[in-house]
Amino acid sequence: MRFSEFDAIEPAAESFNGVVVAEVRSVEPHPDADKLKITRVTDGTHEYQIVCGAANVRVGMRVPLATLGAQLPGGLVIKSAKLRGVPSEGMLCSASELGMPSVVDGLWELPSDAPLGQSIRGWLNLDDSIIELGITPNRGDALSILGVARDCSALFDLDITPRDQSSVTQVTSDAVQPARIAAPDDCPVYLTQVICGVSAGRKTPMWMSERLRRAGIKVIEPIVDVCNYVMLELGQPLHAFDQQKLQGGLTVRRARPGESMDALNQQKLELDADCLVIADEAGPVALAGIIGGLESAVSTATINIVLESAHFTPEAIAGRARRLGLTTDAAFRFERGVDPLLPARALSRAATLIQQICGGQVGNASAAQGAKAPQVPAAIQLDMSWAERRLGLAILPEQAKKFLVRLGCNVEFQSDTVLTVTPPSHRFDMVIPEDLLEELARLLGFDAFRAPMGRSPLTIGVRPETENSFAKVADFMASQGYFEAISYSFIDPAIAELFTSAPGIALANPISSEMAVMRQSLWPGLLQAVAFNQNRQQSRVRLFEVGRSFKGSLDDVQEIDQLAAVIVGARWPEQWSEKSTQADFFDLKGDCEALLLHLGFSLDPSSDQANDVSFRAAAHPALHPGQSAEILIHGQPCGWLGAIHPDIAKKMDVNGSVFVLELDLHSLQYRHLPMNKPRSRFPQVRRDLALLKPATMPIAELLSLIRNGGPASLREVGVFDRYVGAGIEPGFESVAVKLIFQESERTLTDDEIVGIISDIRANLAQHNIQLRT
Known part of the structure; x- marks a missing residue:
């Protein structure tokens, strides 16, 4: 340790929110209760009627006002209520009701210059943390803010700004x-x-x-x-x-x-x-x-x-x-x-x-x-050759002098390798050369002391070809124009509830009420980063994060390595040759498919790894009902893709259409090795079909019906156009599909193709899908 141990870190105040500084404008007796009073208070913008029972309430005093929706320590939520028939639009608080020490009974009277309308937490900086240091008995000089500052100054080579003497x-x-x-x-x-x-x-x-x-x-x-x-x-x-x-x-x-x-x-x-x-x-x-x-x-x-x-x-x-x-x-x-x-x-x-x-x-x-002057530390002789033998590390005399001067010592050269060191008056623990040696080692840091290389044989691990590293995922996302983000693993419980109904794992000692539960998704942190960037005039944002989410309970915590990504704004950076268009669902889906292909997964249903990756329409509480899909690998769910629900986007203070991706990295960790397969020497045959399908039928289902109804020579099926409008029966849509046929041993004839198309049409007709004429 280069300084004292951190015994504890705790929040400066209990968790509460929605409490602001207000001023009492009027106090009237309650018509039906002797101990209650009807007050009118203002936060500088709005005026509220509050029924209050505190004996010390008076006109002109400034007090904490818990507004409607405020949450106080203990979980109390302030709601509109009637007290003995009189409406009350909030609550005037005592110090104890906010988890603060109370000096007097009754309301917490704030100074007359307390800023009206400002959050109590913000005004008093209650989201701060209290750091408890474990000062050892020999370091009485560190039992003060000045003492801690002196040590930090020495450790980081920073000057302590002297106090302004004008006051x-x-x-x-x-x-x-x-x-x-x-x-x-x-x-x-x-x-x-x-x-x-x-x-x-x-x-x-x-x-x-x-x-x-x-x-x-x-x-x-x-x-x-x-x-x-x-x-x-x-x-x-x-x-x-x-x-x-x-x-x-x-x-x-x-x-x-x-x-x-x-x-x-x-x-x-x-x-x-x-x-x-x-x-x-x-x-x-x-x-x-x-x-x-x-x-x-x-x-x-x-x-x-x-x-x-x-x-x-x-x-x-x-x-x-x-x-x-x-x-x-x-x-x-x-x-x-x-x-x-x-x-x-x-x-x-x-x-x-x-x-x-x-x-x-x-x-x-x-x-x-007294008769004797206050005792101050005596000078100490420090031989740097002796110091090297004791530490096992060579320290140049000039470097040693620099470190000791930073500690407040007066240092003079007795010879080229011997220093005369006079400690400052507050460092009465510096008495012998070993004390100085301890300080030098502390300032150098533990990492400066290298352990000798062991003599045991070294083995080099080899990553299997079938394994994908998380770094490979991050490198690819960066190559696609995404910026990596690193967000906190703990978030506001209110935000966590927007993304899942499952309760989050609560922290025993949170930094603040806004960081009180472990995240169950990486999306909240990325959306906060999007809001941060948009508030600074960055309209096009593409971010990704590789990190862990935490699910389960305290007794059974599940740590899940995930990739999350978010895009919002223009599809491409602004340029003279292209008209600016907004990114959509399919842009992020394309990036997801490119990543999966890069990692060795197949999107081609005709390959030997058929159905390695697939997408299916599904509902997620955080995603737009009409723009969400579940991602499957080998038929097992491994992630989500879609547009953030508009209500959540509004609550997270993000603008525009926001699209997000989340993948379980453990599902992507292993892949099949690609097998060499000779390409056919015979020509491909392409046929295009314009099909009328029910508008409610997913296109993925249509393509699956075609694949399942076609022969082995059907190598590729894809959509190249979609139309809804004049000439199309209500409840239907026109989809143009390309079909690629190819045999490995011979050339397909026109008659064979006609027969195959006929069979496919017959199969589609059973599902209310017709050829558009």
């Missing part, structure tokens, strides 16, 4: 909080900053609360939320005190015998000399690096706050939280190590965010320093 808060107050360090070995640096006149009762911005929620942190109130947010962003735990609840200055010291403290979680902590605390003149107000005290906690009534940003050594924090029965994000980070040079940056970032959200006047940061 950094300027000092507008001279207020300070006195602080000193009485335990310098445990706390090398302790920073405080006072912000006066904050409005702590304001709401945390939606963008911040959403990011905290996705990180698994509960939204409390803005000052606490900012501290948590900066911890996630930079990796530095912070704490905020209500200054008016503090008595005198702050001291970082060891707890004294008999001291206790009520923690923020309302747990009473019995302290001893092994515990590092932050204390005022009255006693402990926080358990350093672990949890704050209840008595000095900020609240919505807080006016002046003291921000704390400090560096506590891992030795001072490790084990204390578990011994006291506590598990906190701050302790988790300090136990693994936090960048000792980070507190000032984190403090400035937090002060900026708090002033932006809660207002107030920011004072100067005040620093208390």
Whole structure:
């Protein structure tokens, strides 16, 4: 692994759709129910009447509106209804009804600047995914977005864009909080900053609360939320005190015998000399690096706050939280190590965010320093010849320097092959040369290490002549002017239902509600690709895909390799010498026949492989009733061909006549080897017949009757014209058929041909087919 393992990937929100931002325009009491209210709401375009039972509904608030047809978590579908006799055209939603954490009872009140009419999923980007990383204990520096970004920057040789400093808060107050360090070995640096006149009762911005929620942190109130947010962003735990609840200055010291403290979680902590605390003149107000005290906690009534940003050594924090029965994000980070040079940056970032959200006047940061400077990693000597022996791979010194510099190290050449490497302050896990070697190997990647060639004999596999490869299919489709598409194997359940009535295999952890079931056909993905291209002014589209569909159930999943193709638009690319005509059913059928011939299958009923491939009219739920055919090989169904049903085309947002093909590739995998057959030296005889047949009779059936009624010398039967109109009896159509006769041992006479034609006509007459005169 070049980075941490992905422990889990999950959607950012539960599946729901049809929920938009709306504003309440009016609220009236329900005439027949005391607890219900009749509201008028607007999404910016339409106005709706909604019957609502929430106590906090009021005019002017913006709320989520589930419109008619919306589907909420749990499968609830919103329908038009009457509540105590009053029609309701939707539902105003609480956060919990959308699967989101609820801060208050009642409706989810959205910010006043929430865009009316916009989908809640789109506005909050709820189709995003949450990636859970498994950070190893030695990589405390990666327990933040900044830490992950640093590693990605090193892995992919990308620069991290620095934050715009124009928004950094300027000092507008001279207020300070006195602080000193009485335990310098445990706390090398302790920073405080006072912000006066904050409005702590304001709401945390939606963008911040959403990011905290996705990180698994509960939204409390803005000052606490900012501290948590900066911890996630930079990796530095912070704490905020209500200054008016503090008595005198702050001291970082060891707890004294008999001291206790009520923690923020309302747990009473019995302290001893092994515990590092932050204390005022009255006693402990926080358990350093672990949890704050209840008595000095900020609240919505807080006016002046003291921000704390400090560096506590891992030795001072490790084990204390578990011994006291506590598990906190701050302790988790300090136990693994936090960048000792980070507190000032984190403090400035937090002060900026708090002033932006809660207002107030920011004072100067005040620093208390221990007797010892914060410990930073020491320089390491790296001998590249030693590294080559240990890795089994030669790395040029210049390349090694480049990799280590990307990790933030300072690198100098001690000699041609020896480097002096000083790790950055956040990489306290780099202590010995082996640590640097591990980083070089990680950045090189596992693929850079080649296993030696084995000495066992090699055998070369030979593909049988009778076997067709999937690559051969793809190459042929590309040669016919089709572009290969690769679509997702999971699709929207609503789209899947358009193509088959069988339930799809549901994913346990879908990326989004639109990708929640495994596809049972390749057509949906191709049609989405067609819509995508048409929306970008591409009127002629020819696509194919070789992929798998999934049928059955979770207990019995059937994976089927398939070829699918789609055509829409002009038959040929635009050119000066040809008039543009639209592609039709027979264009795709011709391409299908050409593919089957290329793969070695026969379409000639007179060959030794008679009826290898045939087409028959059949109904498919996704295809046009009058333009669909089932494809058979050796009489067994192996695919479908036809025009997409107009209703489905409309729902998939594709324009024009769309024709699709689907073939089971396993049915095409093996073929008969062609056998040499001498061609006849005697002349062919052609006769053309104009036949009147019932309009409801498929032409394939007519040709089959002719073949079955003819002798062995009938080598070919084909249609070259079709006519319906004046002179043709209603319910009939005229079909012109060519018949090719040839014997292998002699020349056919005219009398023989006349007799054969007579027999064929007699056979056709039994099926209400007559010669047109």
